[in-house]
Amino acid sequence: MKKILFALSLLLVTSMTTVKAQEDVKVRFGLTAGFNMTKWNGDYSSELGTSFMPGFNLGGVAEMQLFAKWSVQPELLFSYEGTNTDDFGSASAMYIKLPVLVYYNFLNVGPGQLSPGVGPYFAGGVGGSFNGGSTLGYDGIAEKFDWGMQIRVAYELQTLGVTALNGMYAYVGYEQGFTKTYNMGLMVGVGYKFQYSKWLKSAYNKGIFKVN
Helix, strand or coil, X not given: CHHHHHHHHHHHHHHHHHHHHCCCCEEEEEEEEEEEEEEEEEHHHHHHCEXXXXXXXXXXXXXXXXXXXXXXXXXXXXXXXXXXXXXXXXXXXXXXEEEEEEEECEEEECXXXXXXXXXXXXXXXXXXXXXXXXXXXXXXXXXXXXXXXEEEEEEXXXXXXXXXXXXXXXXXXXXXXXXXEEEEEEEEEEEEECCCCHHHCCCCCXXXXXXX
């Protein structure tokens, strides 16, 4: 897992360098919100029993189109998630997440664009509760730092924005003896991306996207 994340991070750094080297890279900004279903598995599940817990996420995105069909999209999200347990109710956690997805864009699929993507995410916990106490930190059951992989399929309509199905399989390191625990989740979201700025007009501006 670490080797995969390292390779993806290296790819993203190379992509960012390419972005700086190209004067015609397109950049769009947007907003996104979604519904989560998350569950913590592994040692935690075998000890307490877990099931999926509903939550939500919201935040902003920045899409950088490197080539006609390749783009990189970093995001900054607030995510409310966690897991239900058999005996102690729910364990909730709130994170600030930074996913960085690399997309391949299939243009003109019906009225829009189909974009499968993959990439790492990194998250820092900002709160949560479990059994009357804290979920995160030294006095909790989970560490504040979380990282993992996301696989996403997005479909963008020319005028209505983005709807994405986002699968997540993550690592969550637990204290108090829970050492092999994983955060699984399925997320469905909707968003809107604003038009490209005129001064960012690109030679790669093809397909369904137009610059005024």
